Amino acid sequence: MKKPFKTTLAAFAASFLFSSSALAAGQVNIFSWSGTFAPEALKKFEAETGIKPTIDAYDSNETLLAKLKQGGSGYDVISPTHEFLPILISEGLITPFNPAGEAYYDNLVDNLKKPAWDPDGLYSMPYYWGTTSFGFDTAVYNETVDSYSTLFNPPKALQGKINMFDSPSEIMSLASLYLGLPFCAEDSKQAQQILNLLKAQKPFVKTYSSKAGSIRENLIAGELSMSTVWGGSFLRARESRASLKYVYPKEGVLAWVEGLAIPKDSRNPENAKKLIAFLSQPENSAMTQAFLKHQSPIKGTDPYLDPALQGAPELYIPDDAKLVFSQTCGEAAIRLADRVWTNLMR
Template identity: 65%
Template sequence: MNAVMKTLGAGLALGLSLSAQADGQLNVVSWSGYFSPQLLEKFQKETGIKVTVDSYDSNETLLAKLKQGGTGYDVAIPSHQFVPILVQENLLERFDPAQQPYYASVVDNLRKPSWDPEGGYSVPFIWGTTSVVVDTATYKGPTDSLALLFQPPAELQGRINMFDSAGEVIDTASVYLDIPLCSEDPKQMQQVLNLLKAQKPFVKTYSSKAGSIRENLASGEIDMSLFWGGSSMRAREMKPSLRYVYPKEGVMAWVDNLVIPKGSRNPDNAKRFIAFLSQPENAALTQNFLKHQSPIKGVEPFLDASLKDAPELHIPTGTKVLFSKTCSEGAIRLADRVWTNLMR
């Protein structure tokens, strides 16, 4: 809770100051479609703060926006491997959430994580896995390997979507090739490029826009995509023949985090919003909407029944799960070269 809130009641002037703050704005930039209207309405009703949401479709786009000075954003939601980059670039405000009461609700293994070891800059918002979703009405064969995505059978060729985010695509290709994540070896990255170039003629679209991917899967415009677990569940609810795959090579995992960009005009409102989102009942609203896994304890009583046994949210025992890493400058340069070459 912020300093103004702590001293509420100390005097009429402070009370008026808080009231004026509560009637203010909050400018959020996030992955597209991350907030249910119900959640934002609830926050506005409780606080009087109106939330405006802008969106991006890759961590790289967010980094570019913030480096350019943003447009007055108060809250952003980068993936975990980008938090150290944003801190290093001096693009985040330190607000020490680990010292706030709500931080106790964060699941133990995501408190003070490796990407924010002091809990100074970020609070986990949602987490999940990245793998392959395929329409089993079109494809009847085995789904136990990432070969399905990178060396697709005839019935899926030209029916595939890949993310347009270099990091996620290169990470998944590295998992398939059994190459270390964030490799600095040019020969290994050449293998990644060769794989992605060989796959490219079979790729119909490169997009990370979750809503568009879901609609295209449901309508049959595409039959397979690199996708996130919760988003795949939402797609399956539209088209039951869709299956989320747990390949033998493993799946990538990610954590999206709430942060306050440097120069936020409404930092107190940002802190209130982050505390609000970290309450179990509100975190459950987020999970019910996005279908990904929640990093907040105590959400279970508030969850929709459909989440209890959804295969997209329950990773099979023995599945290799790899969290994306924060790459070195050398690895980032190599990855950028691979992506630029691929997109020519």
């Protein structure tokens, strides 16, 4: 009786392991910023591959980092901002999958191929990207604006109806561009220059907020006449208030990239690669672009976009615009930025 029992038990174990692996083969677990995957695209992916995507959301790159450092996250695809990628690589938290060696990498726009934060194209495939600048209401102030001077030294018509992000890193980066200073300043004199600029502007600022939804709503309602903003978010606002205008300052435009990477402890790395390859096809990337209204990193999306989005100034960066990608700051620069911000908020 023992032998048949052992055989039955072994068969049961094999069956269990097979069903578990089959289940694993049919899923891909995503950890990303909230609301960044187009439902239409995920449905199409599942229909074509039989792989079911599930999504959990995080609210900051720091939250993502902490989760991965805990280990055993169970996630297969993550979407870190480009400036955090070197941290994830140095901590050994993501695995190389060599997107640069895949055919879909040829679809990538030239300025994002093998960038400084992933020079060999081993760890991340750009998912969407965009710019951070400011916009204003031409119904309130209808003059030519091509400089951060309008933001930091606002004309009377815009004073008192301005919003600035409540993020030290982004505001200090914009101020550094205007003042011609390097990012991630560790020089107290340079930090003082930025603080002086922001203090002089502060009496004209109505709110400090990085909540994209609130910024859009207040711009549409006319409660704000100018705000720091992300390009895609501003496009959504302009769709409801045509007098809004996005600015590409001559001093430079802050740029960022959200990528797709695979955690070191992924249980379904092959499914992760399939999802990344799927999202990197022009037709599928266009779904993401239409959903988020940010730039696609993939060439050839135009034929798949709604005509209303084709030519949108927030999506089509002028050829003469100077793009400056945000950087990963060291601890000394972060501490100095925090001191600047604390002083400003007093």
